Amino acid sequence: MSLLLAASFDNAERARWLAELQGHLPGEQWCVWHPGLAAGEREEVEVAIVANPPPGSLAGLPRLRLVQSLWAGVDRLLRDPGLPAGVPLARMVDPAMNEAMAETALWAVLSLQRGFYDYARQQRQAQWLQHGQRRADQVAVLVLGLGEMGRTVALRLLANGYRVTAWSRRPARLDGVLTCSGPEGLQAALPEADIVINLLPLTPHTEGLFDARTFTRMREGSSLVNLARGGHVVEADLLVALEEGRLRHAVLDVFREEPLPAGNLLWSHPRVTVLPHVAAQTDPTTAAAVVAANVRALRAGQPLHHLVDRLAGY
Numbered sequence: 001m002s003l004l005l006a007a008s009f010d011n012a013e014r015a016r017w018l019a020e021l022q023g024h025l026p027g028e029q030w031c032v033w034h035p036g037l038a039a040g041e042r043e044e045v046e047v048a049i050v051a052n053p054p055p056g057s058l059a060g061l062p063r064l065r066l067v068q069s070l071w072a073g074v075d076r077l078l079r080d081p082g083l084p085a086g087v088p089l090a091r092m093v094d095p096a097m098n099e100a101m102a103e104t105a106l107w108a109v110l111s112l113q114r115g116f117y118d119y120a121r122q123q124r125q126a127q128w129l130q131h132g133q134r135r136a137d138q139v140a141v142l143v144l145g146l147g148e149m150g151r152t153v154a155l156r157l158l159a160n161g162y163r164v165t166a167w168s169r170r171p172a173r174l175d176g177v178l179t180c181s182g183p184e185g186l187q188a189a190l191p192e193a194d195i196v197i198n199l200l201p202l203t204p205h206t207e208g209l210f211d212a213r214t215f216t217r218m219r220e221g222s223s224l225v226n227l228a229r230g231g232h233v234v235e236a237d238l239l240v241a242l243e244e245g246r247l248r249h250a251v252l253d254v255f256r257e258e259p260l261p262a263g264n265l266l267w268s269h270p271r272v273t274v275l276p277h278v279a280a281q282t283d284p285t286t287a288a289a290v291v292a293a294n295v296r297a298l299r300a301g302q303p304l305h306h307l308v309d310r311l312a313g314y
């Protein structure tokens with residue numbers, strides 16, 4: 001029985017991942033997917049470890065018992081017609097990644113609270129202009145998604161003195177955080193927030209959530225921080241909301257098309273901060289340990305970790 005790495009990595013990335021995975025799972029048989037992988041090798045594959053798997057790489061694996069994603073978000077994988085039905089799918093849940101996400105969220109919220117993006121813009125124009133200062137407890141932050149990332153982010157912001165509300169699909173509790181759920185919960189929470197942070201999975205229910213209607217519902221002069229998926233935002237509506245002054249600033253790490261095309265207006269908009277999808281990168285060292293734990297659970301016949309609910313889409 002063997003483990004298959006099926007990923008759209010360049011040679012250096014592939015070598016790094018393989019070294020980390022082999023280090024955490026010594027004694028396992030490994031193969032790396034390539035178009036000429038022999039039928040005999042395919043038949044031995046028990047676990048497929050995937051990151052944007054190349055087309056056809058998950059076909060013809062009769063003994064496959066687990067697909068383990070190296071990414072936290074599985075929206076793209078779930079849309080892949082090559083993903084075998086009926087095989088358990090696990091996603092990446094790594095505390096180190098959650099921490100990285102909390103750092104990015106804190107940087108964005110702090111920068112918005114203290115006007116640091118405005119001062120960066122002023123510097124480019126050699127403009128010496130001081131604005132008023134707000135305390136953290138005067139800033140209301142709404143975190144959309146109260147899962148692995150959302151919880152870590154909400155607690156980090158709470159620890160830094162912000163007023164935090166969080167929205168999830170099902171009712172949830174988190175000490176010190178005001179929680180809400182369902183469409184009515186969001187409708188009530190949006191106008192109260194100075195900063196909205198998106199940490200939702202991309203599903204048919206959350207696709208295009210940030211459209212003209214939502215921007216109209218948001219508080220005048222509030223800001224959006226999108227750290228989840230580009231498909232959550234209708235870019236044309238976002239640009240209108242920024243132009244109208246309804247939105248003060250947008251911090252965007254993810255886009256409908258990545259890399260963000262050179263001509264996209266978001267690149268040059270003075271009140272948009274662009275990151276190249278780096279809010280929380282998968283760390284091969286810590287992530288390999290997560291993969292190893294799941295492979296061991298599979299071998300020991302124990303429950304698998306972080307299984308995706310394919311029907312819910314995350």
Ligand code: NAP
Nearest residue numbers: 072073145146147148149168169170201205227228279280
């Ligand atoms: P997670 O643990 O699955 O949490 C998802 C949260 O979203 C849950 O609280 C869930 O509610 C909520 N949710 C789902 N559908 C909803 C709906 N229709 N209405 C309201 N709430 C809904 O996911 P995670 O690990 O925190 O990751 C979140 C997303 O972050 C990933 O899917 C990925 O797209 C993105 N991400 C981005 C980066 C980056 O670098 N930019 C890195 C990693 C991940 P329940 O609690 O009720 O289930």
Ligand code: GLV
Nearest residue numbers: 070071072073282
């Ligand atoms: C990154 O965006 C991930 O989903 O891991």
